Amino acid sequence: xxxxxxxxxxxxxxxxxxxxxxxxxxxxxxxxxxxxxxxxxxxxxxxxxxxxxxxxxxxxxxxxxxxxxxxxxxxxxxxxxxxxxxxxxxxxxxxxxxxxxxxxxxxxxxxxxxxxxxxxxxxxxxxxxxxxxxxxxxxxxxxxxxxxxxxxxxxxxxxxxxxxxxxxxxxxxxxxxxxxxxxxxxxxxxxxxxxxxxxxxxxxxxxxxxxxxxxxxxxxxxxxxxxxxxxxxxxxxxxxxxxxxxxxxxxxxxxxxxxxxxxxxxxxxxxxxxxxxxxxxxxxxxxxxxxxxxxxxxx
Numbered sequence: 384x385x386x387x388x389x390x391x392x393x394x395x396x397x398x399x400x401x402x403x404x405x406x407x408x409x410x411x412x413x414x415x416x417x418x419x420x421x422x423x424x425x426x427x428x429x430x431x432x433x434x435x436x437x438x439x440x441x442x443x444x445x446x447x448x449x450x451x452x453x454x455x456x457x458x459x460x461x462x463x464x465x466x467x468x469x470x471x472x473x474x475x476x477x478x479x480x481x482x483x484x485x486x487x488x489x490x491x492x493x494x495x496x497x498x499x500x501x502x503x504x505x506x507x508x509x510x511x512x513x514x515x516x517x518x519x520x521x522x523x524x525x526x527x528x529x530x531x532x533x534x535x536x537x538x539x540x541x542x543x544x545x546x547x548x549x550x551x552x553x554x555x556x557x558x559x560x561x562x563x564x565x566x567x568x569x570x571x572x573x574x575x576x577x578x579x580x581x582x583x584x585x586x587x588x589x590x591x592x593x594x595x596x597x598x599x600x601x602x603x604x605x606x607x608x609x610x611x612x613x614x615x616x617x618x619x620x621x622x623x624x625x626x627x628x629x630x631x632x633x634x635x636x637x638x639x640x641x642x643x644x645x646x647x648x649x650x651x652x653x654x655x656x657x658x659x660x661x662x663x664x665x666x667x668x669x670x671x672x673x674x675x676x677x678x679x680x681x682x
Contacts, residue, residue, distance in 0.1 A: 387650030388625070389632040396421035399477050399523070400634070401470070401516070403427045403455060403509065404484025406434040409531065409588055411441075412627035413481060417634070418445040422479075427455035427466060427512075457484055457508030458494035460676055467515040477519040479634050481529045482509040482565075491552040498675065499548045505561035510568060511676040517581070524580025525640060528572070529633045532565035532585045532646070537656035539563030541664050546671060566646060566655055567665040568672070573644030575681045582643035586629045589621040589649070 400417050404410040405426035418424050418441050428434035434452045441450050453469050456462035470477075486504045494503035513528060520526045539559035542548060548557055569585040576583060632650040633639065646655045673680065 387628060387632070387648075389628045389636065389650055391636065393635050393637065394421055395635060398422045398479060399425070399474055400479040400481065401425045401427055401477060402481040402483055403457065403512070406430060406437040408623045409627045409630060410481075410483040411437050412624045413483065413630050413634070414450070415441050415444060416627065416631050417479075418442075418447040418450050420635070421447065423449040424451070425470065425474075426450065426452045427484075428452065429454065429456045455512075456495075457504045457512070458496075458498075458500065460496050460508070460511055463508055463511045464515065467512065470516075471519070475519070476523040477516055478523050478526045479529070480513060480516055480520065480527070481531070481630060481634060482513065483529075483531045483630065484509075485531065485561075487554070487558055489554045491548065491557075496675075497547075499552075499557060501554075501557045501561045502546070502548075502564065505558075506564035506568065507672060507676055509565075510672045511678050513572070514676075514678040514681060517576075517681065520581045521579050526581050527634055527639075528569075528581065528583040529630060530565045530569045530583070530585040531588060531630060532569070533558075533562040534587045534648070535559045536563040536566045536587075536659060539656075539658065541567070541668055543664065543667055563656075563659060564668055566659045567661075567668050569646070570644050570655075570659065571665050571669050572681070576643070582639070582641070584633050584639070584643060585646045585655075586633050587646070587648040587653070588626045588629055 395417055400422045402410050402414050405414040406428040414424050414426055426434050426438055431454055438450050438452050442448060453466055455466040486501060488500045492500040494500055498507050535558060539562055541560060541563060566585050569583050573583040629647050629650050633647055646653050
């Protein structure tokens with residue numbers, strides 16, 4: 384049940400990595416493993432106290448002093464822009480960007496910029512972050528962008544007539560839309576970056592025992608949350624360490640140096656859902672993402 388494992392030994396000394404949501408769960412385990420392999424790791428997190436605690440733990444366990452924290456709130460475009468400015472003030476290269484952070488919200492909530500929260504954090508914030516860091520990624524090529532999506536994308540739909548879900552809101556549909564957006568963004572960005580030495584791939588980490596599942600409703604109109612029945616299913620959940628394996632694989636496996644626009648699960652390539660192949664909708668999503676975030680255009 385714990386899925387594929389990335390067992391290759393690699394030396395990541397000299398590589399600079401950003402991981403969003405690196406203070407807990409999959410993100411923390413990814414940061415720990417890349418630090419163990421010698422990388423310079425930037426933990427991009429909203430909660431300063433939790434991030435500092437995790438950062439100190441990672442340094443203790445890896446004896447790698449090059450683990451840093453910079454504050455990032457993906458629900459605020461101003462915070463995204465400040466993070467990028469702060470990072471560029473410290474670093475002039477970036478080899479791996481891991482867009483890992485995610486939220487799940489039972490009720491419809493808005494980001495600071497008025498975006499529906501799940502789409503805003505899981506997609507729009509990462510969209511702007513990635514576009515603003517492309518100059519460093521290109522300069523540091525070969526480099527990689529890794530987007531943590533989900534199997535949930537297979538039942539997702541981009542609501543072209545109600546992208547911000549103002550007309551109606553369902554927590555699962557909202558989450559599924561945001562995860563489908565991750566895959567569509569991956570595929571479209573890979574096309575635009577062809578020949579630059581920057582690869583972009585997405586992945587499904589598995590069903591992992593992390594905080595994001597806490598408020599997940601089991602069925603439509605159900606009063607049961609995943610937290611309520613978790614004891615019945617714990618055998619089927621991946622640990623955060625095992626859930627991080629595909630992220631680590633996508634970020635550093637030498638065999639993936641020239642692989643881009645793909646989707647992985649359990650450290651292996653997988654086919655994306657048919658809905659993710661809709662070029663017209665992907666173009667719509669890209670244009671709306673540029674408009675909403677004010678991101679510079681990418682050829």
